[in-house]
Amino acid sequence: MTGWQARAACRDADPELFFPPTDDDTSLIAARHKMAVAPICSRCQVSTDCLRWALDTGQEHGLWAATTPTDRRAIRRGRLAGVPDSVADAEPMCPACSLLFALPAVDGDLCTRCQERRAA
Numbered sequence: 655m656t657g658w659q660a661r662a663a664c665r666d667a668d669p670e671l672f673f674p675p676t677d678d679d680t681s682l683i684a685a686r687h688k689m690a691v692a693p694i695c696s697r698c699q700v701s702t703d704c705l706r707w708a709l710d711t712g713q714e715h716g717l718w719a720a721t722t723p724t725d726r727r728a729i730r731r732g733r734l735a736g737v738p739d740s741v742a743d744a745e746p747m748c749p750a751c752s753l754l755f756a757l758p759a760v761d762g763d764l765c766t767r768c769q770e771r772r773a774a
């Protein structure tokens with residue numbers, strides 16, 4: 655468990671709430687799950703970290719920061735189109751990988767992952 659996960663508002667919640675038993679985001683059951691987790695995520699102090707993690711690791715299932723897989727694909731399409739997400743991309747992003755894997759820049763330079771790639 656990483657640092658932000660230890661502070662998650664959902665750490666004591668039923669994990670099944672966050673994983674609807676269907677991949678159809680438009681289904682009634684998926685909507686019910688989203689409505690159930692929204693109040694938990696809205697009071698979560700690490701929701702931005704959670705959303706970034708889900709985006710950066712390409713999570714294809716589950717509700718992360720109350721976003722569905724379809725929501726996250728829309729955010730990634732927005733990034734590709736040069737439209738940053740107001741929450742996930744609020745901080746300066748690494749200029750080398752900001753389109754698909756928007757990691758926070760380190761002092762305005764490349765993210766640690768790109769710094770390692772450059773050094774290799």
Ligand code: SF4
Pocket residue numbers: 662663664665672694695696698699700701702704705717718719720
């Ligand atoms: S934003 Fe929601 S899913 Fe993410 S850690 Fe917080 S409570 Fe859990």
